[in-house]
């Protein structure tokens with residue numbers, strides 16, 4: 001019987017458009033090509049923001065593509081049946097997205113020169129964003145309260161598993177020339193510089209007015225109003241008819257409005273323990289804001 005997830009190798013996956021047999025097929029048979037561009041993330045890290053930016057970089061700021069094709073068709077999720085079917089025989093450069101942890105990923109990636117971008121975000125904000133999304137969605141287990149979801153999250157019993165394991169796994173690719181780590185917080189803080197960094201990584205050059213158009217058309221407000229990007233088309237199916245909103249707040253540090261002092265302290269302790277041996281520059285938000293709610 002379903003417990004609100006489909007399990008694959010001990011990791012919970014969403015219940016829609018996914019089976020363990022399918023994931024095995026993806027893992028064993030999907031072939032990466034050098035010209036592919038892959039966006040990787042733990043859910044709620046800013047994945048769709050990055051898809052929108054990439055779509056606009058490749059169309060040189062022209063919003064026609066983002067206004068006519070749904071975001072999930074522009075960069076399909078490889079692990080879904082829809083994504084795999086769409087991507088596997090596609091000719092030419094492919095954009096794709098995935099939340100799959102590194103140890104379950106198709107091995108062909110590691111032999112290719114495909115460009116890989118891992119978007120990372122303060123896990124406290126991921127927790128809050130995930131909570132408000134899953135309570136209005138129909139494809140993963142719904143938490144009954146933020147307290148309950150907090151427990152699930154720190155135990156890694158949420159969709160795609162532990163944030164700490166996900167990050168540790170993928171950042172082991174740091175240093176490879178086809179791998180870039182970008183944080184949601186740096187995108188928020190200085191979007192222009194972050195987009196320029198992406199262009200450099202992707203080998204793309206934009207004229208100043210093209211860059212301005214990328215920034216304008218991928219802003220939170222623009223995405224919220226774009227029905228091809230705001231997931232309003234999925235209301236009533238994947239999302240709750242009335243309440244489901246994908247574009248929620250789009251800010252950094254919203255966790256401070258929800259964590260209790262005790263939760264903030266528990267999270268800080270776990271964060272410090274689990275990331276002690278990882279480079280601090282991976283977690284810029286830790287320096288940019290007081291992490292403890294009590295220090296607000």
Ligand SMILES: Nc1ncnc2c1ncn2[C@@H]1O[C@H](COP(=O)(O)OS(=O)(=O)O)[C@@H](OP(=O)(O)O)[C@H]1O
Nearest residue numbers: 043044045046047048049129219220247248249250
């Ligand atoms: N343009 C732009 N600017 C700033 N923030 C943005 C933008 N687009 C999406 N978002 C915010 O990203 C959060 C959703 O993350 P993901 O796209 O990774 O979600 S998912 O895993 O694919 O479901 C979710 O964060 P929260 O608002 O904190 O819930 C979205 O609002």
